[in-house]
Amino acid sequence: MKVFYMGIFRYQSDKPLELCHETDLTHIRFYKDKVAALLTVAALEAAKRTEVGAQLKIKEEGRVIHVRGYESNICGVLISDEEYPLRIAQTLLGRICSAFATRYPASAISDAQQPNSMPLPELKDYIVKAQDPSKADPIFQLEQTLDETKVILYNTFDSLLERGEKLDSLIAKSDMLSAQSKMFYTQAKKQNSCCVVM
Secondary structure, three states, rough: OEEEEEEEEEEOOOOOOOEEEEOOOOOOOOOOHHHHHHHHHHHHHHHHHOOOOEEEEEOOOOOOEEEEEEEOEEEEEEEEEEEOOHHHHHHHHHHHHHHHHHHHHHHHHHHHOOOOOOOHHHHHHHHHOOOOOHHHHHHHHHHHHHHHHHHHHHHHHHHHHHHHHHHHHHHHHHHHHHHHHHHHHHHHHHHHHOOOOO
């Protein structure tokens, strides 16, 4: 699970303005600047399609663009691989939009003219933490722990059922042995009754 891009855009009628962004391209060896530019273009196109309060998920060539429209005329964009959990992506977008709106008043956001003119230093921390969803969202870690516990419980129940079946077969064998021993005892008694030992 990997997050490649996080950014904040201001809504505009025809072309949203990227106010700040952060990328993590450590896995890419060549053309990092071109990949970063492509991510920005994809984020810009996704931001165009998003209305205030809306949440979008756009799949494209092994990547997913998560978009969340936020109050204060801004929207957050997160680009990840397909395995990244949707709930965590939307939670992170809510957090970064909230942090941005807290840092900058609505008037400063509407007055911005230049791309990337309103930095959000904590965005770097968010993208680093986002690489491990269990660190980004404690609920995700709890869900993983619960899933692991479910697997352990299912395995335990399966082994208990197997043991129960083995116990049932042992009890049946014991009952058969008991019945055979009673038959043997009665036959031996009959055999011994005809002969008297003196």
